[in-house]
Amino acid sequence: MGVPKFYRWVSERYPCLSQVVKEHQIPEFDNLYLDMNGIIHQCSHPNDDDVHFRISEDKVFADIFHYLEVLFRIIKPRKVFFMAVDGVAPRAKMNQQRGRRFRSAREAEDKIKKALEKGEILPTESRFDSNCITPGTEFMARLHEHLKYFVNMKISTDKSWQGITVYLSGHETPGEGEHKIMEFIRSEKTKPDHDPNTRHCLYGLDADLIMLGLTSHEPHFSLLREEVRFGGKKSQRASAPEETTFHLLHLSLMREYIDYEFSPVKDKISFPYEIERIIDDWILMGFLVGNDFIPHLPHFHINHDALLLLYRTYMTTLPELGGYINESGHLNLPRFEKYLIKLSDFDREHFSEIFVDLKWFESKVGNKYLNEAAGIAAEESKKQKNLKAQENVICLNALEKTDNGNVETSKTALEDELEDDGLFEAEFRQYKRTYYMTKLGVEVVSNDFLADQAKCYVQAIQWILHYYYHGVQSWSWYYPFHYAPYLSDICNIGELKIHLDLGKPFMPFEQLLAVLPAASKDLLPKCYQHLMTSDESPIIEYYPTEFKTDLNGKQQEWEAVVLIPFIDEKLLLEAMAPCNKLLKAEEKQRNRHSECLMYSYDRDTEFRYLSPWPEKFLFIEKCHTRCEAVSMDAWHVDIADNKITQLDTEKLYFCGFPTLKHINHKFGLKKSGVQVFQQSSHGENMLLEIIAAEDSEEFDIEKVASMILGKSVFVNWPHLEEARAVAVSDGDTKFYLEERPGTQKLYRGNAVPPTKVTFVGEKENNVWIKEIQGISEHYQRRKGVIINETSIIVYAQLLTGSRYQLNQNGEVYFEKQWSKQNLPFAYQTIVKDIKTFDCHFSKLKTLDDLFPLGCTVFMLGTPYYGCTGEVQDSSDVISDGRIRVVFNIPIEPQLDILIQNQHKYSVKYNPAYVLASRLGVSSYLVSRFTGSIFIGRGARRNPRGDHKANVGLNLKFNKRNEEVPGYTKKVGNEWMYSSAVEQLLAEYLERVPELFTYLAKNSPEDIFYEDDIWPGEEENGAEKVQEIMSWLKAHPVSTLSRSSCDLQILDAAIVEKIEEEIDKCKQRKSNKKVRVTVKPHLLYRPLEQQHGIFPDQDAEYRLFDRVVNVRENFSVPLGLRGSIIGIKGASRESDVLYEVLFDEDFHGGLTIRFVANNCLFFLSVSIEPQKHKVIVSEGALNVFSLLLCSLLSIFIVIDTADEQIFHP
Secondary structure (H helix, E strand, O other), rough: OOOOOHHHHHHOOOOEEEEEEHHHHOOOOEEEEEHHHHHHHHHHHOOOOOOOOOOOOOHHHHHHHHHHHHHEEEOOOEEEEEEEEEOOOOHHHHHHHHHHHHHHHHHHHHHHHHHHHHHOOOOOOOOOOHHHHOOOOOHHHHHHHHHHHHHHHHHHHHHOOOOOEEEEEOOOOOOOHHHHHHHHHHHHOOOOOOOOOOOOOOOOOOOOOHHHHHOOOOOEEEEEEEEEOOOOOOOOOOOOOOOOEEEEEHHHHHHHHHHHHHHHHHHHEEEEOOOOHHHHHHHHHHHHHOOOOOOOOOOOOOOHHHHHHHHHHHHHHHHHHHHOOOOOOOEEEEHHHHHHHHHHHHHHHHHHHHHHHHHHHHHOOOHHHHHHOOOOHHHHHHHHHHHHHHHHHHHHHHHHHHHHHEEEHHHHHHHHHHHHHHHHHHHHHHHHHHHHHHOOOOOOOOHHHHHHHHHHHHHHHHHHHHHHOOOOOOOOOOOOOOOOOOOOOOOOOOOOOOOOOOOOOOHHHHHHHHHHHHHHHHHHHHHHHHHOOOOOOOOOOHHHOOOOOOOOOOOOHOOOOOEEEOOOOOHHHHHHHHHHHOHHHHHHHHHOOOEEEEEEEOOOEEEEOOOOOOOOOOOOEEEEEEEEOOOOOOOOOOOHHHOOOOOOOOEEEEEOOOOOOOEEEEEEEOOOOOOOOOOOOOOOOEEEEEOOOOHHHHOOOHHHHHOOOOOEEEEEOOOEEEEEEHHHHHHEEEEOOOOOOOOOOOOOOOOOOOEEEEOOHHHHHHHHHHHHHHHHHHHHHHEEOOOOOOOOOEEEEEEEEEEEEEEEOOEEEEEEOOOOEEEEHHHHHHHOOOEOOOOOOOOOHHHHHOOOOOOOOEEOOOOOOEEEEOOOOOOOOHHOOOOOEEEEOOOOOOHHHHHOHHHHOOOOEEEEEHHHHHHOOOOOHHHHOOOOEEEEEEEEOEEEEEEEEEOOOOOOOOOOOOOOOOEEEEEOOOOEEHHHHHHHHHHHHHHHHHHHHHHHHHHOOOOOEEEHHOOOOOOOHHHHHHHHHHHHHOHHHHOOOOEEOEEEEEOHHHHHHHHHHHHHHHOOOOOEEEEEEOOOOEEEOOOOOOOOOOOOOOOOOOOOOEEOOOOOOOOOOOOOOEEEEEEEOOOOOHHEEEEEOOOOOOOOEEEOOEEEEEEEEEOOOOOOOOOOOEEEOOOOOOOOOOOOOEEEEEEEEEEEEOOOOOOO
């Protein structure tokens, strides 16, 4: 379910809600839930605007598998992984689905029509019809079988999937995905062994998941979603998860922001202030702006401050209610009525603006216009005047008795005022009557009609509350109108009796016929298709080929009301009944409901799992999965058993679950222009202002140094990250740790670290001032936090992970690892001395536990540095603190000659004037044609429409700072071009010389026009432009990929040479094995608990470096080697991005520019200038270095001038 504009509104009002996903900051989650339909849509039709896009079904399935793997790898659930696909929806949701599918079918048809009108040649293969992502279709049936295969494969082969319970609630299990998830959560909370500290993560794209998550009242609940970009041109969604930036939205912060929002009412109510009850009422208020089940109230729009009105009215009304409105999903009708009565003032206020305008217009054109415009309002006005006249007599008589002297003046004024009031009320009623007559198509707006409107709307609110808090209470109920009533007409509801019949869900084919348009009839069995197209069909009226939409106050077409009739359930089922007998066996199998599937790993179970598509996906030869069916009502919870979990999160901090506590601050609302998205916000922001400590000694630099240097602190409030404080400075004096290089000791308790003090010079003081300005600006501009005056900066190293170490007694313990980069933080934003929930308890106690027989390890010492090994029986040497290992020694490609001669294979670039002189054109034309050139229709003086064609080569992008490798390169501020660009321009010039000539004479223009370039009667500018567009689209240049200008890359020819050398190594196949005994500190064992650490901290990256993946259960196979072919620099070491070409193709590999299926991206967290060392990358799968999740791999640097394979 979606609430348009809601996500943006709450994100900008509460700026700290979300953060970009970084692996070393991601909290440990017990349960991960996926609302699967968003993933299915993303992987099957990532760009609906591209009518040329085609995708094979096996590619869709493979992409879905890969997306699931990446999401699992980001979150790493400890207990439960729940995948929920939308099943048959309640009837209330079907109406929205029906409208959306009708609109999408028409939009697709319109886009194809426009493309053909432009002369575009479309692929002969049929396009993917997104309407097939509906329960009961053949596509969904095949997808379900492939998802079952995928789960069995992962559990049988991936250790990280073997210690958890996996649920697959497919399209055959009734219910929307997110609500099936919430049903599971409610059920788990009723169990006696439920852990109140359970940490939940829900992935989904719908904005209403915020409300849904809050209904759980769970303290540790986060939402994972893709980054949403607002403003500017619509960009294509990244189809690969590696190219997607993910955000975590923390409901723990949302709860606290809601508390702040409604805190003014605390001292005004006579009953206890309970934040859980406030949150329940907040959820209820969110329904009044409309959602997938009910339309928005008239003129209630989020972008017109509807939510603000709801909140302010609530705070005004609550003290008079005697309690809360939403009682855990039950609507308290008398209180709700009082709230709506107060809220209904909005109707009159909104109309008064219209009425004032009408009165002004009446003064200009006379009373005739006003009465005509109002229609029946004139008669209504006369009746009101007569009634008011009688009241006037009584009022005026009273006045005559009290003040005869002023009676004439008062009489005239009162008559005018009463006449205006009467006219206003009459016009107001007529205004609403016209709304009902035009929108709902009724002829008589009677009191009974309005009472029915009020009852239906209140019933809708109660149904939705039940749906959110208790699950489906009626499968058959739905709101029977396209529009909602006016607030002022929702009255006399305090004594309403609301009854809902549970009913039963539709069967899959019944839903298909209820929601699909005739354009998607092929998705249904043939025996039903005529019901959607035949004039003789008893339900043909429900499948209009032409229909209207109504924006109804909205701005975007996708928000418009789709005006198609609500389907009659009884008539639908009667029409289907004769056809049901004609269903084939396979079709009957699809037309059923079935249970959720629960999977777990069972080492004692072994069987062969058949592939649903053997040509594309291999059989699982040794499947170790146990599957159980969970009955459809197993998670049903009685309404009375809904529980609220309450914990004191201030005393115990759960790492990764932010809180606004721990730092003393005040809050307030102000329009501050906080920039959460791509543009500054226009509405109010909830600003947090840090309150300075009253104790002046708190900011004594020497005291601060003694308190925190060498200690663990938490930085980046409120998204706290653990860090190690290494220096403090007040701009005049600097205290810092005195440590040997490479030492990063954490001093606990009263231990005093060795420190030094220096005086800050002018240059360093200027840097200090700029750091303060940068910190303060970032906090206020992005987070809405005012940190006030900063007198001390703390320099700290962020925690990157933890690793197992051995003490002197041979016992294993967990040691934290820190970044080498010292980052500045304002002292007042740092949190000290908080108790954290430690989830990193060590299960490994001895050397035997750490290096068990048969486990995989990597060598960190010479001469077998980076080699993969297997631990052997070490019982005879382990007492000496050694481990026996057999290492596999591979043959490495010889790249030294290639490195020395790389200039021979590198692309040569020249400035624009060199190409210009060779082509006989100006440098301006070279620059212009390699970028964007827009040509509009018609002439400048007489343009035809807004359509513009881009006929540029699109080889450079200044705003995005992107270039096309092999064609363009940005050096400083100057663009350079290869010979390939020269050939392209020469070909372009030969094809359309007149375009070059025209642009040379009209260079200042931003947009050019067809008829100006080709003015002759015999010339057809539109055809010329279409010819150019067709040539460009067919040319290989249209498929070239872009890279950041900051990226150091190896050219295609060099990468081909690397691949040739790797192929030579494969042919030799002379890998050898050696058996050695090794000290434990020279071995690295891949363990999930050691996420984010550096196996060897002394390292650096360079192009051509050879690397090996040391992370288990990852897209890249463990131990696979590769070469660095690209490096993208960044200001922070943790943001430096590396492109790696691996030696073998693997599932999940990416296509980078010119290499397919064996590339991946890594983001380092340590860059140290030491030659020939190992570096560990902790990184993100993202082409443009937008952090997604981190990988762990050893990057081995080979001294190619040396004969040794590995050189430390």
